[in-house]
Amino acid sequence: MKDPRLSVIEKRLKNIGKIIAVSGGKGGIGKSVTSSLLSLALSKKGYNVGLLDLDLTSPSDHVVLGIKDVAPTEKEGIIPPTVNGVQFMSVVFYTNENPTPLRGEEVSNAIKEILCITRWNNLDFLIIDMPPGIGDELFDTIELFQGAEFLLLSTSSKIVFETVKKLLLLLQELNVPILGIVENMKHYDNGYIKNMCKKHHAPFLGEIWFDKNFENAVGNINKIMDTQLFKDIDGVAENIV
Amino acid sequence: MHEWALADAVIQTAVEVAQRESLKKITSIKMSLGELQEIEREFFDTALNELMKTHGDLFSKTKINIKTIKTRFKCRACGHQWKLSDTEKTLDEETRESIHFIPEVAHVFIRCPKCKSPDFDIVEGRGIGIDSIVGEK
Numbered sequence: 001m002k003d004p005r006l007s008v009i010e011k012r013l014k015n016i017g018k019i020i021a022v023s024g025g026k027g028g029i030g031k032s033v034t035s036s037l038l039s040l041a042l043s044k045k046g047y048n049v050g051l052l053d054l055d056l057t058s059p060s061d062h063v064v065l066g067i068k069d070v071a072p073t074e075k076e077g078i079i080p081p082t083v084n085g086v087q088f089m090s091v092v093f094y095t096n097e098n099p100t101p102l103r104g105e106e107v108s109n110a111i112k113e114i115l116c117i118t119r120w121n122n123l124d125f126l127i128i129d130m131p132p133g134i135g136d137e138l139f140d141t142i143e144l145f146q147g148a149e150f151l152l153l154s155t156s157s158k159i160v161f162e163t164v165k166k167l168l169l170l171l172q173e174l175n176v177p178i179l180g181i182v183e184n185m186k187h188y189d190n191g192y193i194k195n196m197c198k199k200h201h202a203p204f205l206g207e208i209w210f211d212k213n214f215e216n217a218v219g220n221i222n223k224i225m226d227t228q229l230f231k232d233i234d235g236v237a238e239n240i241v
Numbered sequence: 242m243h244e245w246a247l248a249d250a251v252i253q254t255a256v257e258v259a260q261r262e263s264l265k266k267i268t269s270i271k272m273s274l275g276e277l278q279e280i281e282r283e284f285f286d287t288a289l290n291e292l293m294k295t296h297g298d299l300f301s302k303t304k305i306n307i308k309t310i311k312t313r314f315k316c317r318a319c320g321h322q323w324k325l326s327d328t329e330k331t332l333d334e335e336t337r338e339s340i341h342f343i344p345e346v347a348h349v350f351i352r353c354p355k356c357k358s359p360d361f362d363i364v365e366g367r368g369i370g371i372d373s374i375v376g377e378k
């Protein structure tokens with residue numbers, strides 16, 4: 001018989017306007033920072049926003065945003081807490097920052113469980129922070145979040161874009177909607193990513209400069225909102241709404 | 242009471258079956274619950290009954306049969322097999338609560354009793370499963 005959880009996932013997501021999966025294939029290119037700050041930026045613009053940390057083995061959005069001492073409440077499922085205006089869900093509420101060794105199939109199983117029991121508010125945007133890699137979580141996201149649009153991150157480097165391009169081509173082949181590409185950790189202007197966007201028919205959504213002061217702001221919302229990085233992401237948010 | 246969300250999944254699945262097979266009534270739902278998830282049966286049964294009422298006559302004579310499956314683990318490193326009851330004593334209330342929401346969290350807190358590896362499979366008794374849904378036209 002069919003996995004019963006799959007029958008309610010669509011229903012759980014039906015009050016969400018746009019679902020944006022922040023991905024890129026590569027590790028360490030700023031998916032978590034971008035997802036977290038993008039949700040904050042959209043919320044500051046007055047939208048109802050949710051943030052789902054889908055990196056089950058290495059969740060980090062709670063670290064970026066300094067979220068602690070909150071937990072989901074139980075009511076006909078679980079309702080994620082709203083912190084700084086963003087409704088936030090992460091496996092960290094259940095793992096307490098302990099190592100979480102999971103094989104691929106277990107990751108999929110846990111994702112289905114989370115989607116089955118999580119009850120989101122009426123949201124304009126749900127931002128999904130994806131783990132690195134082009135594997136289980138990518139396919140789960142495509143299958144379970146019908147209509148999710150992908151925001152791909154790259155740096156200015158040809159080496160990094162080589163992987164981003166593979167993800168882009170795969171998504172295009174699967175007819176998955178692509179919101180566009182954001183160039184992150186920029187520290188020089190070579191126009192490479194913009195050109196690649198033209199070449200591969202993907203919208204260029206903006207650039208985020210490398211901000212050496214960002215590390216000092218990690219975990220502190222007020223400091224974060226004063227950073228250049230947040231201003232750059234706010235520019236990306238402008239291109240999305 | 243997140244049991245409600247899981248009961249919702251079961252009923253929704255039955256509704257889909259009824260639509261697909263043009264059934265007027267669902268007569269039987271056979272399902273299993275994994276011990277690991279520690280579903281509170283009272284909450285779960287209440288939720289099922291409440292949810293069935295929201296579908297007119299479809300569930301007016303449904304018999305629900307639920308069996309609980311004991312949880313078995315198998316270590317991928319050394320092959321050792323064990324039951325939840327063998328490791329349960331090491332789990333505190335908060336941990337069990339976490340596993341109750343997301344059974345995979347077991348990998349955070351349970352280790353192979355023989356070789357201490359976290360790399361094990363939950364062979365059976367994880368969570369909710371439907372064995373059969375039967376109805377009449």
Ligand SMILES: Nc1ncnc2c1ncn2[C@@H]1O[C@H](COP(=O)(O)OP(=O)(O)OP(=O)(O)O)[C@@H](O)[C@H]1O
Nearest residue numbers: 027028029030031032033132185208209210211214
């Ligand atoms: N524009 C930027 N300026 C300065 N630091 C940045 C910038 N973007 C990301 N970082 C830093 O780079 C590191 C990696 O970022 P992040 O964790 O968001 O990457 P990720 O893609 O989510 O990684 P993973 O693949 O491990 O999930 C972090 O220390 C983050 O603060």
Ligand SMILES: [Mg+2]
Nearest residue numbers: 031032055060
């Ligand atoms: Mg990350």
Ligand SMILES: [Zn+2]
Nearest residue numbers: 316319353356
């Ligand atoms: Zn072992």
